[in-house]
Amino acid sequence: MDSIVVRGNGPLSGQIPIAGAKNACLALMPATLLSDEPLTLTNAPRLSDIRTMTELLASLGAEVTALQEGKVLATSCHGEINPVADYEIVRKMRASNLVLGPLLARLGHAVVSLPGGCAIGARPMDIHVDALAALGAEIELKDGYLHAEAKGGLKGATHEMRFASVGATENFLMAASLAKGTSVLKNAAREPEIVDLAKCLRAMGAQIEGDGTSEIVIEGKDRLHGATHPVVADRIELGTYMLAPAICGGEVECLGGRIDLLESFCEKLDAAGISVEQTHAGLKVARKNGRIRAVDVTTEPFPGFPTDLQAQMMALLCTAEGTSVLEEKIFENRFMHAPELVRMGANIDVHGGHATVHGVEKLKGAPVMATDLRASVSLILAGLAAEGETVVSRVYHLDRGYERVEEKLAGVGAHIERVKAS
Numbered sequence: 001m002d003s004i005v006v007r008g009n010g011p012l013s014g015q016i017p018i019a020g021a022k023n024a025c026l027a028l029m030p031a032t033l034l035s036d037e038p039l040t041l042t043n044a045p046r047l048s049d050i051r052t053m054t055e056l057l058a059s060l061g062a063e064v065t066a067l068q069e070g071k072v073l074a075t076s077c078h079g080e081i082n083p084v085a086d087y088e089i090v091r092k093m094r095a096s097n098l099v100l101g102p103l104l105a106r107l108g109h110a111v112v113s114l115p116g117g118c119a120i121g122a123r124p125m126d127i128h129v130d131a132l133a134a135l136g137a138e139i140e141l142k143d144g145y146l147h148a149e150a151k152g153g154l155k156g157a158t159h160e161m162r163f164a165s166v167g168a169t170e171n172f173l174m175a176a177s178l179a180k181g182t183s184v185l186k187n188a189a190r191e192p193e194i195v196d197l198a199k200c201l202r203a204m205g206a207q208i209e210g211d212g213t214s215e216i217v218i219e220g221k222d223r224l225h226g227a228t229h230p231v232v233a234d235r236i237e238l239g240t241y242m243l244a245p246a247i248c249g250g251e252v253e254c255l256g257g258r259i260d261l262l263e264s265f266c267e268k269l270d271a272a273g274i275s276v277e278q279t280h281a282g283l284k285v286a287r288k289n290g291r292i293r294a295v296d297v298t299t300e301p302f303p304g305f306p307t308d309l310q311a312q313m314m315a316l317l318c319t320a321e322g323t324s325v326l327e328e329k330i331f332e333n334r335f336m337h338a339p340e341l342v343r344m345g346a347n348i349d350v351h352g353g354h355a356t357v358h359g360v361e362k363l364k365g366a367p368v369m370a371t372d373l374r375a376s377v378s379l380i381l382a383g384l385a386a387e388g389e390t391v392v393s394r395v396y397h398l399d400r401g402y403e404r405v406e407e408k409l410a411g412v413g414a415h416i417e418r419v420k421a422s
């Protein structure tokens, strides 16, 4: 298994290109199941999660071309479709559940393995099931698989979700796009990745209004056609790289970055003493002299502070002046990076959904272990702020969501390298 070696850094300077969003692309790719014409996604990121979705779609009968220079991913589903998403692939990645809605809409039936829990929480599927049941699907769990059937096809309906689940909103949007009649989703998730999916579905001929708000109206169509769609910038990769100059000092411009993707995060950076400026090319982030100021952070659905940036923000706050409280409200087990940061000299107490971070002057390099995707990158960021060498092992988690992380950070002057497993 590869590891990443980071040495404590001085100021960074330069530009970092931001890739297309993993979480948008993972929802956009299953949309290919809704049409027999090709769907071309430009600006698709090169990540192991995208390869897993490619494998899953191929197992269902879609053709997915390899990523090309220029980052194009073309998918097509014109032949026979296999309705069964097998456990062996689904277990590798939670987002595999995003084929449930499209398969059901296109075929009237689907058998999709339950993804199971993951390190950050139990992550059940009840909200997805309720949303698709509202469109007329009968869904039961047998042998670890969700067996879904819509006799006579899906029918438009009004449904209110008990929580604004991102994945359930995406499954509902795709399913309702091919249902008969009008559907209204209340308490819908508002994340930029939902807006991106709705944009792509509209380009495929779907009629959708209200995406980006908590009420989405979808007029079902008999068929959707092919389209070409550029994947939105990855706001989590963006926020992660914005934290690099915040931690090390200096000035870095994140190319393709937009403040509207990360407003609540930018407000917290401002409160911590980091300046963020929207430029023509992206977001320029600079840290002035002096220590970071402590800030409290609560994770919430968009437009709140993203849970996917909580670990990275904790890495910043470890060396802040004063005490910060981070509250995690989305996932029940998302502080696994805290004990690893403590190994580097951080002072953190975790109680249930709260982590209290007492800022220390300096972190010290140590061997640490990545437990999940965002935890991995938080340890790399902490390593940039530490004296000496930090070795982050188990970086396969990192490769799920960050392409060329060591190249991108080294490009702005970070002391970082990947050590390949022998």
Ligand SMILES: CC(=O)N[C@H]1[C@@H](OP(=O)(O)OP(=O)(O)OC[C@H]2O[C@@H](n3ccc(=O)[nH]c3=O)[C@H](O)[C@@H]2O)O[C@H](CO)[C@@H](O)[C@@H]1O
Residues within 6 Å of the ligand: 022, 023, 024, 026, 094, 095, 121, 122, 123, 124, 125, 126, 127, 128, 129, 163, 164, 165, 166, 167, 168, 193, 301, 307, 308, 330, 331, 332
């Ligand atoms: C591929 C992808 O886009 N992943 C993102 C997506 O995950 P995902 O779509 O899985 O996240 P959800 O919004 O569905 O989950 C949020 C919360 O709702 C709970 N829940 C969800 C569905 C359900 O049927 N029942 C239920 O109880 C989950 O356990 C979790 O506690 O949004 C999360 C929240 O912003 C992000 O952290 C993930 O990076």
Ligand SMILES: C=C(OP(=O)(O)O)C(=O)O
Residues within 6 Å of the ligand: 023, 094, 095, 118, 308, 373, 374, 401
């Ligand atoms: C939790 C994440 O992803 P997933 O939903 O695919 O597990 C993430 O991207 O931080």
